[in-house]
Amino acid sequence: MAASRSRTTAPDVLARKGSKPPIVMVTAYDAPSARTVDAAGVDVILVGDTLAMVVLGYDDTLQVTTADMAHHVGAVARTKPNALVVGDLPWLSYHVSREETVRNAAMLVRAGAGAVKLEGGRKRIETVQAILDTEIPVMGHIGLTPQSIHALGGFKVQGKELDAAKALTDDAVALADAGCFAIVLECVPDGVARMITESVPVPTIGIGAGRHCDGQVLVWHDLLGFGAPGHRRPKFVRPYADLERDAAAAIERFCADVRAGTFPSSAETYHMTDRMAEALGLDGAAPAERELTQ
Ligand code: KIV
Numbered sequence: 001m002a003a004s005r006s007r008t009t010a011p012d013v014l015a016r017k018g019s020k021p022p023i024v025m026v027t028a029y030d031a032p033s034a035r036t037v038d039a040a041g042v043d044v045i046l047v048g049d050t051l052a053m054v055v056l057g058y059d060d061t062l063q064v065t066t067a068d069m070a071h072h073v074g075a076v077a078r079t080k081p082n083a084l085v086v087g088d089l090p091w092l093s094y095h096v097s098r099e100e101t102v103r104n105a106a107m108l109v110r111a112g113a114g115a116v117k118l119e120g121g122r123k124r125i126e127t128v129q130a131i132l133d134t135e136i137p138v139m140g141h142i143g144l145t146p147q148s149i150h151a152l153g154g155f156k157v158q159g160k161e162l163d164a165a166k167a168l169t170d171d172a173v174a175l176a177d178a179g180c181f182a183i184v185l186e187c188v189p190d191g192v193a194r195m196i197t198e199s200v201p202v203p204t205i206g207i208g209a210g211r212h213c214d215g216q217v218l219v220w221h222d223l224l225g226f227g228a229p230g231h232r233r234p235k236f237v238r239p240y241a242d243l244e245r246d247a248a249a250a251i252e253r254f255c256a257d258v259r260a261g262t263f264p265s266s267a268e269t270y271h272m273t274d275r276m277a278e279a280l281g282l283d284g285a286a287p288a289e290r291e292l293t294q
Contacts, residue, residue: 007082008043008082008083008084010181012084013043017214022213023203023215024041025043025205026218026219027047027050027218029047031076037083042083045081045086047087049091051069052090054226055072060146061090062090066104066108067107069088070087070108071111077111084114085113086113086117088117089108089116089117094118094127094131101130109136115137117139119146119147120141121168128175128180132178137181138180140182143159143186144157144186144187158188165188165192168192169196169199173199173200176201180202181203183196183205184204185206186206186208188209190209193212203215209236222237223238225240225241225244227244
């Protein structure tokens with residue numbers, strides 16, 4: 001368990017560029033997941049729009065709204081973590097107008113985020129600047145950007161060809177120049193992630209981007225072994241536990257105890273006084289029943 005620390009800010013994360021140890025970011029979506037990742041000592045908690053898939057059961061991330069995200073950012077922030085809380089701007093929350101973008105980013109900050117994240121490279125520069133103008137730190141996200149799933153043609157590794165790798169590097173440089181304090185690199189070859197990391201003065205945080213990034217991020221459910229039936233685990237996920245199996249086994253034991261009549265025990269029961277039992281006529285209850293009411 002980590003010792004108590006002061007709250008991490010976006011400038012603290014920016015200051016970690018190129019330093020060791022690497023930055024650790026993990027997603028969380030509610031109070032219990034926020035408490036577990038913060039107690040473990042992560043630097044950044046991302047309330048990701050993966051919420052749609054790992055918590056709400058949708059097939060992609062396009063289904064969540066800013067109100068959904070704010071609801072979950074609030075749950076995470078109310079645990080008062082030491083880690084920086086980054087709220088993910090969902091699809092369509094920063095694509096329509098400058099006013100809507102700023103209002104949506106502010107909604108996540110009012111819910112408790114210390115920064116917001118958005119997807120896309122050079123075409124998002126004005127958007128990034130509009131949010132920065134309202135003094136909200138912005139984290140970029142390039143490579144496989146799940147909000148572009150239809151345009152990309154699926155969840156595929158990005159930057160595999162020379163031109164695409166160069167374009168990603170240009171995107172990262174533009175985001176850093178615009179003022180992003182960190183950039184997520186998702187599903188790109190490690191050499192490309194290395195080139196990008198060496199080209200920008202802000203930390204890169206990789207997911208499926210190899211070990212040359214300034215930090216790493218994983219999704220809470222992937223890291224802990226929760227997955228929908230039939231879900232194929234991406235190769236970049238290292239499950240550190242099998243909590244879905246462990247949780248099902250624990251609940252199976254509860255089912256068995258209830259069905260066998262061994263739950264609740266006397267110690268797990270509130271008992272009435274003998275005087276009240278007598279007044280209610282429970283006195284003559286059979287010993288086994290009497291045991292259950294005392
Ligand atoms: O929404 C999310 O969880 C993310 C991570 C996969 C980086 O964007």
